[in-house]
Amino acid sequence: MNEATLERGLNAFREQVDAPVAAFFSSCVSCGLCAEACLFYTETGDPKYTPIRKLEPLRRVWEQEYTLIGRVKKVLGLVEPVTDELLQEWQELLYDSCTMCARCSLVCPVGNDIAYMVRKAREGMVASGNSPTDVQAAAERAVRIGSPMGVRYKALAAQIQHIEADTGLVIPVDQVGADYMPLLSSMEVINFPEYIESLARIFQHAGLSWTLCSDAFEATNTGIQIGSSDIARELVQRIVDGAERLQVKYVIAPECGHAYTSIRWDGPDLIGRRFPFKVLHILELLDELRVSGRLKTEKPSAERITFHDPCSIGRKGGVIDSPRRLLGLVSSNFVEMKDHGTWNWCCGGGGGVSANTDAEALRTRVFRRKKDQIEETGASKLITACANCRLVIEEGLEAYNVELPMEGLTELVAHHLVED
Amino acid sequence: MNALKSIPVLVEAPATRDFCYQNTLPLLHEISHALRRLQQEQLPTTIDLNAIPFGPGDEQRLLEFLGRGEVSAHLEALGNSSVWESGYPGIWFIEHRNESGERVAFQMEITTLPAILATHPDDIAESLSSLQKALENPSLGHRIGD
Amino acid sequence: MNDAMDFLLWARGTAFDVALTIFIIGVIIRLFEILSLGRPRSLAEPKGNQLLPGMKSVISRTLPDNGTFKRQPLTVIAGYLFHIGLLISLLLFIPHIELFNATVGFGWPGLPNPIVDAATVIAITGLLAALWNRLTNPVMKLLSDKEDYLVWLLTFLPLLTGYLAYHRMIEPYPLALGLHILSIELLLILFPFTKLMHTFTLFLARWYNGAMSGFRGVQS
Amino acid sequence: MDTNTKTLGEALRRNGVTRRGFLKFCTATASMMALPPSMVPAIAAALEQARRPSVIWLSFQECTGCTESLSRSHAPSLENLIFDHISLDYHHTLQVASGEAAEAAREAAMHANEGAYLVVVDGSIPLGNPGYSTIAGFSNLQTLEETVAGAVAVIAVGTCASFGGLPKAYPNPTGAVSVSDIVTDKPVINVPGCPPIPMVITGVLAHYLTFGTLPELDHYGRPKAFYGTSIHDRCYRRPFYDKGRFAHTFDDEGARKGWCLYKLGCKGPMTYNACATAKWNQGTSWPVESGHGCIGCAEPDFWDAGGFYNALSVPTGEISRNASYAIAAGVGVGAIAAGINQRTRNKAVRQHAEVTIEDLEKR
Known part of the structure; x- marks a missing residue:
């Protein structure tokens, strides 16, 4: 039987480095703008949550294994190695405080897809036994x-x-x-x-x-x-x-x-x-x-509703216009949140965070952004298209004592169907 | 070799009165400031025109621009010198030449009267005593220093 | 007596040759290192094209999104000031164009010196603001390591020495010009081995990001 | 010897020079020394009291161009007045005496004016082999050291004396050095230029004569009055440079219109001299006005400074050739680096041990 070891983790990191990863790390100038796109930084103000910093273990492996100067530095002892301690410390950063929502990937001026790299870095974390026990x-x-x-x-x-x-x-x-x-x-x-x-x-x-x-x-x-x-x-x-x-x-x-x-x-x-x-x-x-006219719906309702874009479906999946067209079908009073579609803010529970009790307090804390965003719309109902977002938001609203009914978009459409 | 012949060895002064690229325009501005200083504070200004990096034709354009006024003076001391007021009163040109006619200094004075034209007090004193001597003895002639 | 001139001749001669050679070899190695790692082709059914969104991202990432600008105006403005000032003074100053002409065999029209001079001041101001930001902004402070400060210095020196040389603030002039050239040579030598490489790799990075998003039918 | 004790004021008056004539002389002197007109009264006061110094002129490895330049002002002029007033006791091109008589004149002048005479030097001094240049059986080094010993100051006229000049140009076969490489215990004023502007030579002498002091010098020992500004900064074509208008060949439209010659290799930006205002040939013109860029002759090592027709910013090496070699080498080494990276990753892929739920937790 295999065993999770540092060496297996390092090997996984090595496997994961590809041309985009190398190009991304080569391009980062530590401008810190990705922090401003990250819920976990904006809501806590703690710079340790800066997205690119969460990739330090992967970055070290890339530098030390895949660049000439890094190899030279390694021989000369000028670089810090990836150790068990480092990975243990970084578990919180790569799991508890990252939902892989990819909002950071959208703002990076040099074009780094940070979420892409977090997904890759987690391979090394799993292989070295540094993933959250709940997950x-x-x-x-x-x-x-x-x-x-x-x-x-x-x-x-x-x-x-x-x-x-x-x-x-x-x-x-x-x-x-x-x-x-x-x-x-x-x-x-x-x-x-x-x-x-x-x-x-x-x-x-x-x-x-x-x-x-x-x-x-x-x-x-x-x-x-x-x-x-x-x-x-x-x-x-x-x-x-x-x-x-x-x-x-x-x-x-x-x-x-x-x-x-x-x-x-x-x-x-x-x-x-x-x-x-x-x-x-x-x-x-x-x-x-x-589009093909196979959905016959009753008159759109006038209830003020808003929509939460699940990151994986919207920003990362390209399903952004379909939900809006469906919402138009059933509602005459749909309001967008300030940042929506590609620019939506995560509910805070994606990427395994909602399954991770270690992250619970932090997740509730950073939910404030979503709560404010929802409240700003003045909607009396929140629609979404992800059961996980829905659970996380329900729990979050409860923690902030906000009463707001929620519904899945599919259910909403189903409720508006009329049979002739 | 035709191309070589077409290179102007001496860049000819453009026929226009275009001051834009040359040093004449800034100099004219400086002169006008000096004139104002003279008017308001009675402070004269002297500009050494030899120290101005003139391009081809610049000096000519400056002289043409300012023109000649009603006063001209001729001076004979270690060669000839000319002093004249430009068309703008208060702006004077002083050109010194040596015995062989080469220009040794070229200045512009913004003043009521260039200093070199005024008679020196020592010369007046010497003049008086020479004149008196001459009156006592008219055959001595009239020149100072002889 | 002739030390300054000897220094200038050395900087313009041997040192420049060495620096340029290291720069070219280094940059090519770095690009090979990156590209050799490849990117597996996805077997998923694409929802969009890769090429155009990739190209679009290469350009669109030059502009900040509204939210980032509001949250970190200093980073964004200092970045713009510096980069625009640098590009103008690097690429549109006539002596520099002559250098490119001699290196790559073609040149382009330059800008009048007072504009280039102003651009240099803007670039220097931008860099100083960026340094101040790096030292005070908690995120940047935490992210920055020695290399970030080294890269700042390597970029700052050519701008500073160029400015001082142009305004004759170092005497004699050959020393000023020599220092300016030497500072660029330092930059060239360390360029391939530091974050300065982002000058080239950011195009790759942006393209990858845009292409991967385009593949999934998302605008990046 | 009578003239040595007489002041210039007395001498001028004895020659029947009037006060207006003297004022004119002072004005011309100020202009020549590149001093502002406001200095004229001070110059007049100083000249009244100026005394005639003895000057010994030594010529070493040189082409006599400096003397030619100086003697261009052959007509009776203000320069002549100054030379009338200095005692040029030794100058082997100009003096009538020759051989032992000439050397005797030098020694007599040195003896009579111990500690007070000026030494003017044109030409560089060979150190490689003293036999390369000798006068009266003495090496240049010996002559210089002996003559300078009792001098008050040395004026190094021309680029050879100031910086080594042509003799010192690569590969410097004679081991030529400048005056200031040898004379370190006396003030040395450098008046470089190949040749120097005659007015500059006389201007420096006039300054010493007028004020009895040495003019303010720059980093290279050059009088700031003449070498304080670069050719570029005083050039009448400068506005074209600032506007980006350049001649690209010697026969294009830009050349005809008198645009900036930077791209044709003009060294104006790094050359400090007074050509742009003093001009040459009695103020007729100067190189840039005649359509040729400055070659930088008043600067050290100008012969070796990368070619007269290469723009100043262009490195001296063969960049294009070096760049193509570097690209070839880069591709070669890059291919190796790429191979290493691929091997590293392929090895990692081969070593991949499948992650199963049994080994998620670290044991």
Whole structure:
């Protein structure tokens, strides 16, 4: 059996350095502007949270292993090595205080994609045994049980039964040859079953053939969050196997940020081949249905609502216009937050932070920015498209004693459907 | 070799009165400041024109610009010298030449009367005594210093 | 008696040759080091093009976003003052253009000296402001290591000596000019091995960032 | 010897010079010394009391161009008045005496004016082999050291005497050095130029004659009155430089219009001399006005300063050739560096041990 060691960590760092990483580190002039884009700095004022600084271990490996001058300096003893102590100290910076929201990647004047490098740095942290124990446990549950929250298919089946009984909708499972295979996040199974109901309602309304997959319903990927491609690959493989078994044309990512990243962008690279199916986010699918006229909705409501862009879907996933067009379909009083779309501020719980109890106090502290942003809009309801954002925001608002109902965009659309 | 011939060995003064690139314009401004000083504080100014980096034609343009006024004086001492007031009263030119006609100094004085024209008090005293001697003995002639 | 002239001749001759050679070899090594590491092609289905957004980012990152500007106006303004002043005085001063002409075989029109002089003052002011910022801004203070200060000095010296030489504030002039040239040679020699490399690599960095975003259909 | 005790004022009056004539003389002297007109009264007062000094002129490794320059002012002039008033006791180009008589005149002057005479030197002094240049059987070094011993000051006229000049140019076969390399215990005034402007030579003598002191000198021992400003700063073409208007060849439009000659190698910006105002040939013109850039002849090592026609900012080496070698070398070494990097990473990829949930936690 393997063991997490410093040497394995260093080797992982070495593996992760590619041309963009080398170009990024070569270009940084320590201007510190990335700090101004980072929730964890702006809300605490502590310079240790400056994004580029979180990459010091990776930077050292790059400098010492991949530059001539670094190698010379290393021989002369002029550089500081990457040690166990350094990695232990940096665990907080790379996990507790970074949601990989990539806002810093957007402001860097020299163009450094810092979030890209944080994701890579986490590979080395995992391999050297410096990842948060809570996230480790979630990964263990994901691999052993099938879901980071320990949800088995039995639980989902029970929810399906409930919904079918309550609403008379049909939720197909394991139907070979269906067109669409939606994925869920365990949070939706446990906390927000209305999402499943909404899915059923929309698919029925649009007259599409769809199916859930009993051994590949979980969309979340703890491997991506903790930063291990090996674990991420195993989890993606399950979905690909399930989709191929059911021969679906489309796999639909749920309202979950990193799930979209893992299946849409990282998936093919993780398993080393292209998918025989297409991957769409549920909002992309809904927008396509809207365009093709298959969504018939009632008159837009006048309730003042605002929308929180999940980082992985918006800034990092390019799903920015679809939700707005859908919001226009159902609301005549939609207000944007001051910084929205590409420039949205993270809820503070992405990138595994919400699963990490070490980060809880800090996460609540930095949530203030999101809270202020929401309050500024004066909206009476907050819409989002990520179950994780939704949970984090609900907890955050509660901590700040703000009462504000929330809803997923898919549910909102489902509620506005009219049957003729 | 045609190209070589076309190189002007001496850059000819442009025919225009364009002061823009040369040192004449700033000099004229300096002169006008000096004139104001003379008017308001009775302070004369002397400018050594040899120390001004004139380009080709600059001096000519300056002289043409200022013109000649109503006073000219001729001086014979260690060669000829000319003193004249420009067209702008109070601006004087003093040009000293040596015995062989080479210019040894060229100055501009912004003053009521150039110092060199005024008679020195010692010369007046000597003049008086010489005149008296001459009156006593008219055959002695009239020149000082002889 | 002739030390200053000997020094200038050395700076313009041997020292310049050595510095330029180290600079060129060093920069090429650095670029090879970076590019040799490659970037795996993604197997995911692209949502957008890479080339155009990449190019766009190369240009658009020159402008700060509104939020950053409001939060750190000094960093942004000092950066602009310095970079614009430097580019003008480096690339549009006639003696410099003549040097490029002799090195690369072509030149371009320059600017009148008073403008270049003003640009130099702006660049120097920008650099001093940047240093003050680096010493007082808590984020920059924490981020900065010896190299950051070295790079600052290496950039500051040519501007300062150039200014002093142009205004004859060091005597004799050959010493002033020699010091100016020597300070540039120092800069050239250390350029490939310090953050000064960002002059070249930022184009790579911006392109990668823009291209990776463009691939996912996001504007960067 | 009578003239030695007479002041200039007395001498002038004896020659029938009037007060206006004297004032004119003082004005011309101020102009020649590049002093402001406000100095004229002080000059007049000083000249009244000035006494005639003895001057010994030594010529070493030189081309006689400096003497030629000085004697260009051949017509009776104010310069002549000054030379009338100094006692040029030894100058082997100009003096009538020759051979032993000439050397005797030098020794007599040195003896009679011990501690008070001026030594003017043109030419450099060879140290490589004393035989390269001798006068009356003595090496230049011997003559110089012996003559300077009793002098009050030395005026090094011309670039050879001031800085070594052409003889010292690479590879300096005679081991030529400047006067100030040898004379370190006496004031040395350098009047460089190849040749120096005649007015500058006489201006320095006039200063010593007038005030009995040495003029204020710059870093290179040159009188600041003449060498205080660069050719560039006093050049009438300077506005073209500032506006970026240049001649690119000697026969283009810019050359015809009299634009700046910087790009044709003008050394004006680094050359300190009075050419732009004193001009040459009785104020007729000067090199830049005639269409040729300054070659920097009043500066040390001007022969070796990178070519007369190369712009000042251009390095002296063969940059393009060196750059192409450097590029070739860079590609070579860069390829090796790239290979090392790829090997390092490939090795890391090969050594990758799969991360499983069993080994997430460090044990």
